[in-house]
Amino acid sequence: MKVKLFVPILILTSVLMSCKQRQKVDLIITNGNIYTVDSSFSVVQSIAVSDGIILATGSNDDILSAYKSEKVIDLDGKFVYPGFIDAHCHFLGYGLNLTHAWLGNAQSWDEVVERLKSHYEANPTEWVQGRGWNQNEWSVKEFPTNDLLNKVFPDTPVFIVRIDGHAAIANEKALKIAGITSQTVVDGGEVLTKDGKPTGVLVDNAMELVRKHIPKPDMKEKTLALINAQKNCFAVGLTGVHDAGLDADEVELIDSLQKEGKLKMRINAMLNPTIENYEKFISKGVCKTDFLTIRSVKIYADGALGSRGALLLEPYSDDSGNKGIQVVETEKLDSVCAMAYKHGYQVCTHCIGDAAVRLMLDIYSKYLPKGNDLRWRIEHSQIVNPEDLPRYGEYCVVPSIQTTHATSDMFWAVNRLGSRIKYAYAYHDLLEQNGWLPNGSDFPIEDINPLYGFYAGVARKNLKGEPTEGFQMENALSREEALRAMTFWAAKSCFEENKKGSIEPGKFADFVILDVDLLNCAINEVVNAKVVKTIINGEVVYEN
Structure with a gap:
């Protein structure tokens, strides 16, 4: 009788001791296919999270035998990735644009004006604003004049x-209102004219002549814009963004909202090169919290290819005599680089054309010693002369790319560049220079969905699946490279690879759960993948 009682007591004692030995954590994610994106690109089944930090990863048995939690997410075989990071976007600008007319994918100038009219009738404002038109998508691929706008909006x-x-x-x-005439001349910009009068088209710095008269959004409007942008970004799996160009009051607003817990998005703030930003931030060195990083300054070397403002070494193939626009004088660009180098800041320069890239590599080389780890970036690196490619590696310059630009531009970019198209959107060639690169979207110029960037980088096709064989496939990224570019390498590009970008113990518990295996599915399935959950700091911030 004693023996019969003794065995159950032993078993019960063993079970109780086992339960006591398991560490209590805030969250366990289990029974999944979890791509850690660590150095060996390992795949695990479970994660334990405590205080917003990844405590451990491993098999189901490893984690469930060592940890317990009141909150367990059973993935039922779904797929987990590090939280996606957009390495170049305009997060606040996107949020503000949500209240303006969206003109993207309009097939004609008439459609643009009709959309604008409908938006204004539903949302009357002092100024009518919109964004997204693209004359390269129309049957007549030339800039329009403002005649139709004047007819529809004579007084507004x-x-x-x-x-x-x-x-x-x-x-x-x-x-x-802006005092613009056919005689108006702008450094770093252009006022287009026809028959002796302005057409209404303003390129690069000329835009500021009008923009400065538009009432600026107040802090309440910017707060709402940030919250709305965050909501939409969480829905596509973004847990971090690099906002390319912010002013001091905007950075302070972001910081205050993050500290209040209203803004949970992790943000790398690239500062505009203003006196106020210098006094409040740059002169004081690097500033960091768990949610905000301030250590970079954003400058512009040229304009864009679509508006023929990209600065080229040779004239445009479809506009003889035009080499584009240098929007900031060389001395100013150099002085910003000198200031950044002095205070330990990273420089991030917008360069679309090959002449702009060469200009900035020349300036960077004055400050960057070979083999440095300062991670100065060239944003876009869209057209790079083959002679300049090795200089990225020589001076450890980071090419910050946006793969969806290639698939948006490919059908008309050849008209601008001719045979030089082979040197454009050369993402694999750029990757080889340092062995890594970050990928973003530049939203709202492109869609906010990072999976579109993954697809564009790998398939080199647009969302219609065109072209059938892919665009210049020699410069495609592998799936592993494309995933690293929007996670670990994106984090690395702002010195945060030790805290985010991969699923490893000691890092922030930022994840995205998808219903699709990005590494093994048919590539066309990527663009239709659904985000099941987005998690930041161990907290579910979006659930489908």
Whole structure:
């Protein structure tokens, strides 16, 4: 009788001791296919999270035998990746644009104006604003004049920005407010004219002549914009963004909202090179919290290819005599680099054309010692002369790319560049220079969905599956490279690879759960993948 009692007591004691030995954690994610994106690209089944930090990863048995939690997410075989990071976007600008007319994918100038009219009737405002038109998608691929705008909006000023943000069309009312005439000359910009009068088309710095008269959004509007942008970004699996160009008051607003817990998105803030930003941030060195990084300055060397503002070494193939626009003088670009180097800041320069890339590599080489780890970036690196490619590796310059630009531009970019198209969107060639590169979207210029960037990088096709064989496939990325570029390498590009970008113990518990295996599915399935959950700091911030 004693023996019969003794065995169950032993078993019960063993079970109780086992339960006591298991560490209690805040969250366990289990029974999944979890791509850690660590150095060996390992795949695990389970994760334990405590205080917003990854405590351990491993098999189901490893984690469930060592940890317990009141909150367990059973993935039922679904797929987990590090939280996606957009390495170049305009997060606040995207949020503000949500209240303006969206003109993307309009098939004609008439459709643009009709959309604008409908938006204004539903949302009357002091100024009519919109963004997204692209004359390269129309049957007549030339800049329009503002005649139709003047007819539809005779008394209300209109300012609508091209998809790339480097050209705009203003109606006659707006031009009069800004004092723009056919004689107006702008350094780093252009006022287009026809028959002796402005057409309304303003390129690069000329846009500011009108923009400065538009009432600026107040802090309440910017707060709402940030919250709305965050909501949409969480829905596509983004847990971090690099916002390319912010002012001091905007950075302070972001910081305050993050500290209040209203803004949970992790943000790398690239500062505009203003006096206020210098006094409040740059002169004081690097500033970091768990959610905000301030250590980079954003500058512009040229405009955009679509508006023929990209600075080229040789004239445009479809506009003889035009080599594009250098939007900031060389001395100013150099002085910003000198300031950044002095204070330990990273420089991130917008360069679309091959002449702009060469200009900035020349300036960077004055400050960057060979073999440095300062990670100065060239944003876009869109057209790079083959002679300049090795200089990325020589001076450890980071090519910050946006793969969807290639698939958006490919059908008309050849008209601008001719045979030089072979040197454009050369992402694999750029990758080989340092062995890594970050990928973003440049939203709102492109869609916010990072999976579209993954697809464009690997398949080199647009969302219609065109071209059938892919665009210049010699410069495609592998699936592993494309995933690293939007996770670990994106984190590395702002010195945060020790805290995010992969699923490893000691890092932030930022994950995205998908219903699709990005590494093994048919490539066309990627663009239809659904985000099941987005998790930041161990907290579910989006659930489908």
